Amino acid sequence: MPIMHIxxxxxxxxxxxxxxxxxVNLKVARGESVGLIGSNGAGKTTLLHILMxxxxxxxxxxxxxxxxxxxxxxxxxxxxxxxxxxxxxxxWATLLDIADLYKHLYSQWNRDAxxxxxxxxxxxxxxxxxxxxxxQRRLAELALxxxxxxxxxxxxxxxxxxxxxxxxxxLRVMKEMNAQYGxxxxxxxxxxxxxxxxxxxxxxxxxxxxCLDEQIGKLKHSVEKTFIDYYGLxxxxxxxxxx
Amino acid sequence: xxxxxxxxxxxxxxxxxxxTFLFNPQNNPTFLVIFIxxxxxxxxxxxxxYHIALMLYLAVLAHYFVGNIFKDSGNAEEETSRVPIIRYFxxxxxxxxxxxxxxxxxxxxxxxxxxxxxxxxxxTFMKLPDLKNIEFIKSVAPDGDTITILTGFGLNERGIxxxxxxxxxxxxxxxxxxxxxxxxxxxxxxYILVFIYICTFQVFNQFNQRSYPYLxxxxxxxxxxxxxxxxxxxxxxxxxxxxxIGICTRFIIQHLGLLTSLLLVTIIAxxxxxxxxxxxxxxxxxxxx
Numbered sequence: 142m143p144i145m146h147i148x149x150x151x152x153x154x155x156x157x158x159x160x161x162x163x164x165v166n167l168k169v170a171r172g173e174s175v176g177l178i179g180s181n182g183a184g185k186t187t188l189l190h191i192l193m194x195x196x197x198x199x200x201x202x203x204x205x206x207x208x209x210x211x212x213x214x215x216x217x218x219x220x221x222x223x224x225x226x227x228x229x230x231x232x233w234a235t236l237l238d239i240a241d242l243y244k245h246l247y248s249q250w251n252r253d254a255x256x257x258x259x260x261x262x263x264x265x266x267x268x269x270x271x272x273x274x275x276x277q278r279r280l281a282e283l284a285l286x287x288x289x290x291x292x293x294x295x296x297x298x299x300x301x302x303x304x305x306x307x308x309x310x311x312l313r314v315m316k317e318m319n320a321q322y323g324x325x326x327x328x329x330x331x332x333x334x335x336x337x338x339x340x341x342x343x344x345x346x347x348x349x350x351x352c353l354d355e356q357i358g359k360l361k362h363s364v365e366k367t368f369i370d371y372y373g374l375x376x377x378x379x380x381x382x383x384x
Numbered sequence: 385x386x387x388x389x390x391x392x393x394x395x396x397x398x399x400x401x402x403x404t405f406l407f408n409p410q411n412n413p414t415f416l417v418i419f420i421x422x423x424x425x426x427x428x429x430x431x432x433x434y435h436i437a438l439m440l441y442l443a444v445l446a447h448y449f450v451g452n453i454f455k456d457s458g459n460a461e462e463e464t465s466r467v468p469i470i471r472y473f474x475x476x477x478x479x480x481x482x483x484x485x486x487x488x489x490x491x492x493x494x495x496x497x498x499x500x501x502x503x504x505x506x507x508t509f510m511k512l513p514d515l516k517n518i519e520f521i522k523s524v525a526p527d528g529d530t531i532t533i534l535t536g537f538g539l540n541e542r543g544i545x546x547x548x549x550x551x552x553x554x555x556x557x558x559x560x561x562x563x564x565x566x567x568x569x570x571x572x573x574x575y576i577l578v579f580i581y582i583c584t585f586q587v588f589n590q591f592n593q594r595s596y597p598y599l600x601x602x603x604x605x606x607x608x609x610x611x612x613x614x615x616x617x618x619x620x621x622x623x624x625x626x627x628x629i630g631i632c633t634r635f636i637i638q639h640l641g642l643l644t645s646l647l648l649v650t651i652i653a654x655x656x657x658x659x660x661x662x663x664x665x666x667x668x669x670x671x672x673x
Contacts, residue, residue, distance in 0.1 A: 195474060219477030227471040233405040245396035246477050 145204075146293050146325040147192065152201035154187055161187040162349040163174055169327055170374060174319045175253040176336030177329040179346035180372075186226055187331040188346070192327075219247055222291030226298040227277040232271035236281045240288075249290035255275045257314070258284035262310060276303040283311055283316075287318065294318070296328035300335055312338045347371055351379060393478050394486050399489035407497075 147169035154162040162184045169175050177257055190196050191203055194210040203210040208217045222298045230239060237261070237294050244250045261268050262280045279302045286294070294315070316339050318324040332335050336343055343360050345353040345367055353367050368374045473483050 191477065215477045215479055217477075218475065223475045225475075229473060229475075233408075234400075238400065238404045242396055243401045245393050295610075365616070 144207075145169065146171050146173075146206055147327060148202070148239055149188075149192075150202040152188075152191065152198060154191060154196070154198040155182075160349055162191075162198070163350055165236065165349070167344060167348075167351060167354065169325060171325055172323040173342060174210040174315075174321070174326040175328075175342045175344060176340035177327065177331070177344050177346060178331070178333060178336055183346045184349040185347075186297055188325075189223075189295055192295055193221070195213055202371075218235050219249075219289075220292040222294045222368060224286050224296045224299050226301065226373075228270075228275065228282065230270045230278060232284075233269055233286055235269055236266040236285070238322055239281075239285060240266075241373055242289040243285060245290060247289040251288050251290050252309055254290070255288040258287065258314075262307065276304065276307065280307060280311075287314060290322070293325040294328065296326070298329055299330070300330060300332070308335065315339050368377050387406045394482050397478065397483065397486035398493075401487060406490060406494040554604060 145168050145340060147167065149165055149167045152162055152165040152341075153160070165184075166190065177185050177188070187196070191198050192205050192210050194213050197211070204215070206217050208214070213219055213221075236283070239250070240255055244252065258264065258280075262285060264280050265273055265277060270281065274362065279299070283299060286296075300311065303311065312335065314326075315326060319326055326339065328336075328339075337357060337360075340357055342356050343353070344351055352371055368378070474480070476483070
């Protein structure tokens with residue numbers, strides 16, 4: 142029986158006037174690469190934040206690396222690489238400052254990997270985060286996250302602010318991590334092609350419910366069907382979305 | 385993680401706060417102000433009411449910037465928000481309690497340094513022979529109430545980072561109780577700062593009497609200060625989230641005893657350390673015979 146890195150059973154999350162997630166069930170096994178896709182407000186960010194234990198939820202069981210997400214200890218957190226949708230690196234620190242901190246916090250910290258990312262992605266390492274562009278900040282976050290060599294990667298819209306070339310470079314690294322080190326990847330995106338390049342499996346979420354959970358091989362037909370059934374698109378539009 | 389590694393993580397986080405923010409002139413302009421102040425004093429070679437006012441302002445400013453440490457000051461077009469910064473600390477593999485502790489240690493070191501510089505400046509220039517208006521200084525030095533209000537204004541705008549609430553409520557930052565817990569810490573820190581200001585100024589008020597400062601005499605205003613601080617914190621909470629008035633009130637009432645006892649312990653420790661430090665500085669400068 143495969144080891145599950147993410148387990149969600151009957152998860153429901155309600156805000157005051159909105160049900161963000163309803164009866165969500167999913168499992169992600171070790172080494173799997175899963176893409177989460179959905180329209181704006183579908184519940185992707187809420188799901189990822191619940192997995193990280195940022196926000197409480199009403200019903201259900203949520204486990205990450207076998208631990209309840211609401212009680213993640215420092216060791217478990219050290220095995221999770223998380224990148225939020227909004228840039229969250231400290232605006233008053235440089236990439237090198239943060240790297241100096243990380244080497245004491247993360248047992249798997251790999252300085253060489255960070256140097257490689259800095260070179261390959263042309264990141265400015267000695268400027269404060271508030272002084273660099275959005276794209277640079279995003280790359281810095283991803284570089285730091287990948288250099289921690291996490292067991293599982295949770296990425297919320299990781300490609301926001303990146304140009305096409307950088308996006309492809311980041312996708313390549315993600316694929317390498319998954320293939321070489323068996324890193325479990327769970328990431329959300331609006332763009333199907335970004336999901337398709339790395340993910341083995343795709344989950345589509347709509348209005349807080351999972352409406353499709355499929356292996357990538359079987360996806361194309363299902364996606365077309367889903368877009369036609371749930372979103373009311375024409376066949377031509379659905380094909381375009383699939384592309 | 386082993387015990388030594390955990391300690392290492394804590395000290396590295398303290399160092400990180402000090403190096404990247406508190407002692408970094410690019411991020412904390414207080415140092416620039418201190419530098420200007422030193423030059424100013426050298427040129428003037430005197431101490432008058434304006435200098436006292438300047439120092440007070442500097443003290444408030446110093447803690448204002450420290451308070452803003454976790455406020456996101458990104459590019460102008462971006463929405464200012466602390467939430468991503470709080471998230472950032474929640475992701476780190478170190479408990480919220482340790483993050484809070486390291487923040488306190490870092491700001492404590494920073495605060496001591498700031499006050500040592502200010503104390504040194506005051507003590508140095510007070511022995512100058514042309515300084516004859518010491519009685520005047522005594523009369524203009526602000527009393528406890530004034531400093532409380534001034535400090536309150538200085539720390540008003542989101543003074544203390546929200547992540548301090550993490551150790552108190554399992555990092556659930558959207559939980560209203562957790563937000564109030566943040567204010568609970570906020571209040572205690574505010575009160576400590578106020579007390580430090582008062583002690584320092586009262587200490588220097590007593591210089592001309594050549595007597596050892598009786599810091600404990602200051603305690604007669606203690607209840608007033610506590611009420612002022614709680615009132616101010618409550619008012620801030622009122623302004624920022626009106627929906628939570630009821631919860632805030634309940635929390636304050638439930639924890640008033642704990643709050644007061646915690647504050648008392650902290651204040652006594654602070655006053656003893658400030659008294660000893662002042663005595664040491666004055667002895668070194670031979671201002672006390």
